[in-house]
Amino acid sequence: MEDSPPGSSSDSNSPSRAESFDRDRHVFFLQMMYQLMPSQYQGQEINRLTLAYFAVSGLHVLRSVDSLHKEEIISWVLSLQAHPKNEALLNDGQFYGFHGSRSSQFQKIDNGVWTANGSHLASTYCALAILKTVGNDLSVTDSESILKSLKHLQQPDGSFMPIHSGAETDLRFVYCAAAISSMLGNWSGMDREMAKEYIINCQSYDGGFGLTPGSESHGGATYCAVASLQLMGYIEDGLLSKSASSCIIDVPLLLDWSLQRQAADGGFQGRPNKPTDTCYAFWVGGVLRILGAYQFIDETALRKFLLTCQSEYGGFSKLPGQLPDLYHSFYGFSAFSLLEEPGLHPIRIELGIADNVAIGL
Amino acid sequence: MNSNSDHKMPLSQRPEWSDVTPVPQDDGPNPVVPIAYTDDFRETMDYFRAIYLADERSPRALRLTAEAIALNAANYTVWQFRRLILESLEADLHEELNFVDVVASSNSKNYQIWHHRRWAAEKLGAEATSRELEFTKKVFSADAKHYHAWSHRQWVLQALGGWEDELAYCQQLLEEDIFNNSAWNQRYFVITRSPLLGGLETMRDSEVSYTAEAITSKPENESPWRYLRGLFKNDMHSMMNDPQVLSLCLTVLKTKNVSYVFALSMLLDLLCHGLQPSEEFKNAAHALTSEAGPPGSDLARTVCSFLEHVDPMRINYWKWRKSTLPAQVV
Numbered sequence: 001m002e003d004s005p006p007g008s009s010s011d012s013n014s015p016s017r018a019e020s021f022d023r024d025r026h027v028f029f030l031q032m033m034y035q036l037m038p039s040q041y042q043g044q045e046i047n048r049l050t051l052a053y054f055a056v057s058g059l060h061v062l063r064s065v066d067s068l069h070k071e072e073i074i075s076w077v078l079s080l081q082a083h084p085k086n087e088a089l090l091n092d093g094q095f096y097g098f099h100g101s102r103s104s105q106f107q108k109i110d111n112g113v114w115t116a117n118g119s120h121l122a123s124t125y126c127a128l129a130i131l132k133t134v135g136n137d138l139s140v141t142d143s144e145s146i147l148k149s150l151k152h153l154q155q156p157d158g159s160f161m162p163i164h165s166g167a168e169t170d171l172r173f174v175y176c177a178a179a180i181s182s183m184l185g186n187w188s189g190m191d192r193e194m195a196k197e198y199i200i201n202c203q204s205y206d207g208g209f210g211l212t213p214g215s216e217s218h219g220g221a222t223y224c225a226v227a228s229l230q231l232m233g234y235i236e237d238g239l240l241s242k243s244a245s246s247c248i249i250d251v252p253l254l255l256d257w258s259l260q261r262q263a264a265d266g267g268f269q270g271r272p273n274k275p276t277d278t279c280y281a282f283w284v285g286g287v288l289r290i291l292g293a294y295q296f297i298d299e300t301a302l303r304k305f306l307l308t309c310q311s312e313y314g315g316f317s318k319l320p321g322q323l324p325d326l327y328h329s330f331y332g333f334s335a336f337s338l339l340e341e342p343g344l345h346p347i348r349i350e351l352g353i354a355d356n357v358a359i360g361l
Numbered sequence: 362m363n364s365n366s367d368h369k370m371p372l373s374q375r376p377e378w379s380d381v382t383p384v385p386q387d388d389g390p391n392p393v394v395p396i397a398y399t400d401d402f403r404e405t406m407d408y409f410r411a412i413y414l415a416d417e418r419s420p421r422a423l424r425l426t427a428e429a430i431a432l433n434a435a436n437y438t439v440w441q442f443r444r445l446i447l448e449s450l451e452a453d454l455h456e457e458l459n460f461v462d463v464v465a466s467s468n469s470k471n472y473q474i475w476h477h478r479r480w481a482a483e484k485l486g487a488e489a490t491s492r493e494l495e496f497t498k499k500v501f502s503a504d505a506k507h508y509h510a511w512s513h514r515q516w517v518l519q520a521l522g523g524w525e526d527e528l529a530y531c532q533q534l535l536e537e538d539i540f541n542n543s544a545w546n547q548r549y550f551v552i553t554r555s556p557l558l559g560g561l562e563t564m565r566d567s568e569v570s571y572t573a574e575a576i577t578s579k580p581e582n583e584s585p586w587r588y589l590r591g592l593f594k595n596d597m598h599s600m601m602n603d604p605q606v607l608s609l610c611l612t613v614l615k616t617k618n619v620s621y622v623f624a625l626s627m628l629l630d631l632l633c634h635g636l637q638p639s640e641e642f643k644n645a646a647h648a649l650t651s652e653a654g655p656p657g658s659d660l661a662r663t664v665c666s667f668l669e670h671v672d673p674m675r676i677n678y679w680k681w682r683k684s685t686l687p688a689q690v691v
Binding site for chain 2: 035041043047048052056069072073076077079104120163166168206212216253257259262266293298
């Protein structure tokens with residue numbers, strides 16, 4: 001295998017010729033994004049907290065979060081929390097969590113009071129994850145309001161709606177609720193048994209999980225299902241050696257389905273007969289790690305695939321040779337952490353944040 | 362790139378908006394991940410904030426939400442407010458679905474659009490059934506695996522009906538692309554949930570035949586193998602005793618130059634559940650695997666060894682399967 005001579009210009013037809021994980025360039029990419037996101041991201045304004053989570057948590061995984069102003073981050077995140085005017089309102093059916101950005105948070109012009117509660121489950125998860133990542137123990141948040149109002153979002157079938165004013169309900173929000181409860185160390189905000197039943201109903205005939213009962217099994221949905229069960233305490237360690245009857249989900253079928261998601265090019269796909277994509281190295285790889293089966297994948301082939309999605313500008317793209325985006329970058333870094341790339345923080349898979357952050361060190 | 366030519370004129374220059382003061386976004390000091398908004402995005406959202414705070418539910422407010430959606434289709438606050446306006450104005454929801462059709466053409470991978478469709482369809486009830494089924498078909502003609510559209514279609518069938526042609530539609534999609542996993546999933550959805558069919562067990566034999574044909578034509582296709590297994594969900598006993606299943610595996614294993622991974626994997630699962638294979642089976646498997654393993658070793662171990670050979674990406678998994686074979690397996 002020949003190396004290009006130092007100083008030679010890179011081949012313009014293959015933007016990512018790196019043979020190794022280019023940590024410094026990724027840090028640079030995230031710092032640029034953190035400072036200012038290009039206008040193409042304005043369509044994601046409503047979820048700015050999620051973008052912030054990708055940037056902050058991404059820098060933490062890359063061991064570069066100390067370059068950020070933590071107090072500024074904390075105060076911005078806290079400014080997005082919805083607060084009930086009084087305690088009685090906690091029973092008014094609304095969810096009092098975090099907004100994704102000012103665009104769902106409206107300030108009455110005259111008196112400066114925030115009106116209208118558009119807080120969202122996913123934003124709440126991201127807010128707590130960011131706060132933990134920058135070293136906050138969450139005592140600064142109004143966790144009582146979150147926990148007391150969380151149950152208003154749980155549906156009769158066990159699933160969760162993300163906002164009280166009405167939206168789709170599916171496994172993504174079961175995951176958010178479980179992760180929020182786990183981070184706050186308090187399960188009073190959700191009925192775990194009901195949530196578990198919903199998750200079980202989402203396991204498809206092929207072993208993977210769909211976003212809703214009956215829908216096609218999908219890598220992202222499968223992560224939400226398995227991570228939620230793990231967080232809620234329904235999956236024990238050493239799962240693979242347990243007999244089939246002792247588990248609430250069909251583990252052997254799930255295992256076989258998940259492993260088969262690694263395709264010929266070494267990357268992971270989200271569904272059978274679909275193209276491979278960077279992010280599934282985290283979603284499906286994460287499932288396998290939780291099951292204790294990560295050693296069954298072909299790590300060399302995966303790494304090789306991921307490097308074809310590594311951009312010369314830093315970050316990762318969805319597919320080989322494309323431009324990077326923040327979402328695929330974060331999951332690319334997380335996937336490399338799963339691969340135990342030297343110099344990266346290990347991740348607590350089921351929470352999507354670095355391990356030392358999860359346990360509060 | 363802003364491809365929307367409707368609002369070339371800034372709102373501040375439009376006479377109909379002259380009485381409204383736009384409300385800027387107050388991000389606070391040191392906002393994290395600030396976005397470089399384009400001018401029309403910023404302005405549109407500033408005017409939206411104004412009408413939202415004033416709770417103005419007028420026709421012009423409705424038009425403004427359309428402009429905001431064109432720039433920012435993911436903003437659920439805008440969609441939510443639009444719904445309030447539609448209710449206040451008692452708007453024609455068929456017209457609204459037309460509007461969503463247009464938005465969806467450039468934003469189809471967006472949860473808010475699909476939720477909005479569902480909201481409108483729910484209000485319209487049975488009137489909306491065929492329209493919604495047609496709409497999802499149109500989406501599938503461009504992307505037959507569109508996840509949101511499939512979820513929506515499943516919701517329509519369960520909430521509003523229209524099951525009559527669904528199995529035939531799955532068949533058509535599979536004729537176009539036998540590898541379409543979404544179509545296989547939908548097929549399973551239909552045979553297990555359609556009130557017009559007899560349920561899984563009633564449909565099983567004919568479905569096994571259908572699937573066997575798909576498998577023999579493309580043994581490397583994962584989808585029908587999973588589907589076949591699904592037909593015997595929670596009933597491995599029936600699967601082991603189904604002559605169609607066994608003869609299918611045998612057929613594949615005897616075919617030259619095809620992928621054996623799924624056939625072998627299925628055989629392995631059946632053996633682990635207690636299958637007593639016929640001599641014909643054992644001979645076919647051994648003939649195939651003689652290159653990979655010593656003759657005379659038990660069948661399950663031989664199958665595992667051969668899987669390590671034909672599916673090297675998962676070699677560690679097949680090794681583990683070999684090491685954890687139940688004691689009494691053949």
